[in-house]
Amino acid sequence: MTRFIFITGGVVSSLGKGLSSAALGALLQARGFKVRLRKLDPYLNVDPGTMSPYQHGEVYVTDDGAETDLDLGHYERFTGISGRRSDSITTGRIYQNVITKERRGDYLGATIQVIPHVTDGIKDWIKADLADEDFVLCEIGGTVGDIESLPFLEAIRQLGNELGSERTMFVHLTLIPWIPAAGELKTKPTQHSVKELQSVGIQPDILLCRCDREIPAESRRKIAQFCNVRPSAVIQALDVDTIYAVTGAYHAEGFDDEVCRHFGLDVPAPNLKNWDDTVDRIRHPEGEVNIAIVGKYTSLLDAYKSLAEALRHGGIANNQKVNLNWIDSEIFEREDAVQHLDGVHGILVPGGFGERGSEGKIQAARFARERKVPYFGICFGMQMAVIEAARNLVGIKQASSTEFGETPEPVVGLMTEWLRGNMLEKRMAGGDLGGTMRLGAYECDVTPGSLIAGIYGKTRISERHRHRYEVNINYKDRLEKVGLKFSGMSPDGVLPEMVEIPDHPWFVGVQFHPELKSRLFEPHPLFTSFIGAALTQSRLV
Known part of the structure; x- marks a missing residue:
């Protein structure tokens, strides 16, 4: 019997519903239950794929090619369960489905309304694509009181009635702020948030109260009394020094x-030894390394959420604290890279779109290559490293990407077709933005004996992609003659997937996004190896 837990939020946004959902999923998993986590987002976009990172933060991509909310990354990192397209629901997708059905005549001439058609669509999605899960945790995006979230709240209210309390539960996350002038924690925002939730017919079963200090017993009794829950159901969620301490x-x-x-x-308590041991390693590292991340969205770090966590996973695997130095790549177009990169132990250039900041990323790649500093180029970061090598090693001064406009030397360009297994996939430059992407998991053949083959320990891998442009295979021979080896290719030999410089301490570029598959208890091997190389570098400087 599958049980559903609905997690809502109130008072303010960004309280941590995603982390709370992930931590609860991990706890239930540790008790022996099979769990599934889903995100219900109330915005009208079909998915976040075309949204600016400054608007939405990172776009998290699943194996089956869904572009989803970054909270699905938290779910995967905490539980190790790979998300699917069916785990990300938006108002836009629901309305798209409803309107498609209406146009086909599926509703037999009925007047289409939010209730029951939209709410039924939400309920169907919540219950779809399930097998033998014991728990499905559904996080509702936004905060209670938002106009956009009302259909979702109505849908889960209906499910609560239809399935009963033996199969449904409502968890509400609120804020208990400390008011310095008064010298006390204030419970009124939580009371008002719960009343707002009750006004749409939902009575929370558990209150998860975010706060920066202990909630006095009297305040907890007051919250329980005014919010109609048991005192034991008022759970304080104190600030912690690492997100991985949330579970414990x-x-x-x-x-x-x-x-x-x-x-x-009635089940045994969870075994959290792995969590406790990992948190202890985070809190007591043997040393530290400094990594420079040269990107274009550094003013909003949520744009690189999975990347930051994957680097920390690599640090945990090496018993090192990883200090992240976020650098706007445009700085290098005005200033010498030496001022910002001298002394760092590793340089990472992440993915991105558009010409802005690209020359700065090229300068960062050149600095790492010439100074023998470990370099990790991901997606766009690999492309910029290839362009840098074409310009400064091969001598193709006009080497560029067609993403930036027409160029006589398209070292990076838009590929129109490739094989995925036995299927031919195509895209067109003028298609929808999402339609021109290579999205989801693709296989890659790794050159035996290469650095990357040694890191993975195998020669056939699968990694997640999210990009529009590819390195041009026609430049492969000239680049390899000057030392940039193409050590990973698509199985059909058409798409370059990985490059490396064998006579460099650690210089790797990958077209995919390995950070999307790094998990707390399974750090991605590329990040583990990169941080290991940075550790070696730290002993030299």
């Missing part, structure tokens, strides 16, 4: 115990 902190506060009590489940 929630268990210590009785969060998962309260969930099991609600559903009448």
Whole structure:
């Protein structure tokens, strides 16, 4: 029997519903349950694929090619369960489905309304594509009171009635702010948020209260009384020094115990030894390395959320603290790279779109190549490294990307077709933005004996992609003659996937996004190796 837990938020946004959902999923998993996590976003976009990183942060891509909210990354990193397209639901996708059905005549001439047609569509999506999961955790984006979220709240209210309390539970995340002038924590914002939720017919079963200090027992009793929950169901969610401490902190506060009590489940306490050991390693590293990340969205770090976590995973694997130095790549177009990169132990150039900041990324790649500093180029970062090598090693001064406009030397360009397994995939330059992407998991053949083959320990891998342009295979021979080896190719030999410089301490570029597959207990091997190389570099400088 599948049980559904709905996580809503109130008072303010960015309280951490995604992390709370991920941590609860991990706790239930540690108790022996099979879990699934889903995100219901109320915006009208079909998905976040065409949204600016400054608007939405990172776009997280699943194996099956869905462009989703970054919270799905938290779910995967905490539980190790790969998300799917069916785990990301938006108002835009629901309305798209409803309107498509209406145009086909599926509703037999009925007047299409939010209730029941839109809410039924939401409920169908919540219950679809499930197997033998014990729990499905559904996070509702936004905050209670938002106009956009009302259809989702109505849908989960209906599911609560239809399935009953033995199969549904409502968790509400709120803020308990500390008011310095008054010298106390204030519970009124939580009370008002719960009343707003009750006004749409939902009574929360558990209140998860974010705060920066202990909630006095009297305040917890007051919250319970005014919000119509048991005192034991008022769970304080204190700030912690690392997000990976959230799981243990929630268990210590009785969060998962309260969930099991609600559903009448008598199961052993979770074994959190792996979590405790990992948090201890995070808090007590053997040393530290400094990594420069040269990107174009550095003013909003959520744009690189998975990247930052993957680097930390690599640090954990090497027992090192990873200090991240975020650098706007446009700086290098005005200033000498030496001022900002001298002394760092590793340089990473991440993905991105558009010409802005590209020359700065090329300068960062050149600095790493010439100074023998470990370099990791991801997606766009690989393309810029290839362009740098074409310009400064091969001597193709006009080497560029067709993404930046017409060029006589398209070292990077838009490929129109390739094989995915036995299927031919095509794209057109004038198509929809999402339609011109290479999205999701693709296989890659790795050259035996290469650095990358040694890192992976195998010669056939699968990684997730999200990009529009490819390195031009026609330049491969000239680039390899000057030392840039193409050590990974698509199985049909058409698309370059990985490059490396064998006589460099560690210089790797990959067309895919390995950060999307790095998990707390399974650090991605490329990040583990990169941080290991940075550690070696730290002993030389």
